[in-house]
Amino acid sequence: MALRAALRIKSALPGLLSQLSSSSSHGRVCASSVFVSQQRKNSTTPKIAVDFDQSTGVAVMRMKSPPVNSLSLDFLTEFCISVEKLEMDKSCRGLIITSSLPNVFSAGLDIMEMYGKSPEHCGEFWKAVQEMWLKLYNSNMVTIAAINGSSPAGGCLMSITCDYRIMVDNPRYRIGLNETQLGIVAPFWFKDTMSNTVGHRTTEMALALGLLYNPAEALKVGLVDQIVPEDKLMTTAEQTMAKWLAIPDHARQITKSMMRKPTLDKLVSKREADIQNFVGFITKDSIQKYLRGYLEMLKKRKA
């Protein structure tokens, strides 16, 4: 299974890396989807657009996978390669993650990747979810989630994995780990990340009830750090980033590592067991039934 995952990433790499290889310091345009100027390095893959401003050291990543930026295997592969690429570029010190879709930041894991799929596929998918979390939670960059829409489950995980969260103050938007509402259980590292953000008691209630918070409620429990009007989102993210980048990198990075290492180590040491646990759980008939019911509910709600 690990080999299949490695092969998948390997086979995707040449194409993606050539699209992402916007680091030509001579300013040569090497692909139609890549624009390079002296100050900016833009790269686009089908589901992710990155605009890196070298004058500030800050990259803005826009998720652009309609209809809801669900975290599919393809999305996660592109996401991880994009983050890795920025991480390797020492001139990139900060990353702002946002959505280019209206009203949705990310709908979380793509349920279609977990429904009616083989155990091998589920394992490969879960490994990619772990990889996204490991890359972001362990990032040396300052990471800010600019949450411009609903962000349930895996979308919330992506947000709380960042260093700071700013959410658009629209009462229709929701954020939270709502897994129990689908009849599934947030894994320990989802729970740990939430607990590290809002504390044990709030996490216990939120996870047990699958709570989805509106922006004002999310701010109150500390799930987001700031709420702003839609038109102030990106300027607020940039100003916040400047504040974080004013701290010497080494001091901030060592502090971040000190705070997060025990949580990271826990998954790293149990990674394979966590994959087996997920596969065993998600492929159960009873869980598949819950997922089918949930998908039907989503469709009915739309009708």
Ligand code: CO8
């Ligand atoms: N995966 C796949 N498809 C989805 C998802 C999703 N997560 N969310 C929505 N869609 C689909 C809908 O079915 C719909 O499809 P279609 O057009 O074919 O009918 C389409 O996307 C558009 O959806 P909506 O009409 O609902 O879009 P809205 O803009 O009205 O609402 C929302 C956007 C608020 C994001 C809404 O779609 C929603 O609430 N989606 C469900 C979100 C959710 O519950 N996600 C949970 C995923 S599970 C997860 O992330 C963690 C799992 C951990 C597993 C642990 C197991 C051990």
